[in-house]
Amino acid sequence: xxxxxxxxxxxxxxxxxxxxxxxxxxxxNGKTIIPVARIAYGFGNGAxxxxxxxxxxxxxxxxxxxxxxxxxxxxxxxxxxxxLAAAALAGFCLGAFWAWVRR
Numbered sequence: 001x002x003x004x005x006x007x008x009x010x011x012x013x014x015x016x017x018x019x020x021x022x023x024x025x026x027x028x029n030g031k032t033i034i035p036v037a038r039i040a041y042g043f044g045n046g047a048x049x050x051x052x053x054x055x056x057x058x059x060x061x062x063x064x065x066x067x068x069x070x071x072x073x074x075x076x077x078x079x080x081x082x083x084l085a086a087a088a089l090a091g092f093c094l095g096a097f098w099a100w101v102r103r
Contacts, residue, residue: 032068036075037061 025034038061045054064077 030069034066034068036063036065038063 025032027033040059041056042058043054043056046052062078064075067074067076
């Protein structure tokens with residue numbers, strides 16, 4: 001791999017980690033919580049008569065966490081769409097209830 005590409009990859013590999021997306025693992029109340037994130041990288045490099053160049057990007061998102069106890073270990077997924085739909089439904093119901101009460 002060309003040295004210029006390696007120098008491009010290095011800052012991304014240090015900045016995009018589960019801890020930068022979600023935080024460090026921690027223990028509380030007899031449970032250990034280990035964050036899980038999806039991280040993807042993309043890089044490009046090119047050279048021609050006028051010189052060379054490169055670029056890259058990183059995408060990271062929280063996926064869930066692993067909960068470890070004495071009894072079991074389980075994965076708990078984070079589903080933002082479900083939470084957003086539940087919040088919207090709750091807001092609609094609360095608004096409809098207020099409208100009914102005010103009549």
